[in-house]
Amino acid sequence: MSPARRAAVAANKPPRLRAVLWDLDGTLTDSVRLVVETMNSVIAAHGGPLLPYDKVGELTGLPLDAMFRLAWPDIGAADVDRYRIEYRTRYDAVAIPATRLYRGARTTLRDFHAAGLLQATVTGKRAADCERILRGLGIKKDIDVYLGGDSAPRPKPAPDLAQYAMSRLGVAPEESVVIGDSAADLAMGRAAGAHTIQVLWGFSRTPLPDAERSVRTWRELRAAVLALDGAKPGILGRHGPLRS
DSSP states (O other), X not given: OOHHHHHXXXXXXXXXXXXXXXXXXXXXXXXXXHHHXXXXXXXXXXXXXXXXXXXXXXXXXXXXXXXXXHHOTTXXXXXXXXXXXXXXXXXXXXXXXXXXXXTTHHHHHHHHHHTTOEEEEEOSSOXXXXXXXXXXXXXXXXXXXXXXXXXXXXXXXXXXXXXXXXXXXXXXXXXXXXXXXSHHHHHHHHHHTOEEEXXXXXXXXXXXXXXXXXXXXXXXXXXXXXXXXXXXXXXXXXXXXXXX
């Protein structure tokens, strides 16, 4: 094949995947229930109506203000600030120590890292909390950039957080994939121009419209990323089919 022909073929190939942008609650960690319980403990302490799991879970990853306004639509800014501090105090004391990775998450993070993929978190949690949780779970070298809801001006589903992650990693949208379990995660990825993969072991158990692909197991997830990565060998790891 002539050099010109090779260049033309290369130009028509889709870009190789270079970066994986991860949601946290309901994607890497089995923690949506902890968010709901912590939120309701704060609401109950102030005489508010307890919120159903589905309603709070739907908002996981969004600012805490949105959850408080479900219980108190007319809540003032001062109370929001006070309840937010109380929520974080309770979450730090009870939920963070109880947070666990889904079975399969550790292997997948390490496989992606070993395959040369860059990885960042794009969670609605504060970046410092996310880093504290994952480092405490033994995930140190596999995540390149820890980002959270306080890392960008607008929360999910706006594209800001995913775009900032891409800029920090030095990758283009078409070289990135956002992996999450909620509508906000996938809408953020779609708005940022990234690939999107929905995991079905978190909050949303049925495929969502902004997901290019939905997966039910960690093996399916690794295979989906492998396909985007152009069949780079070794990315599936050695441990076989792992379920959440």
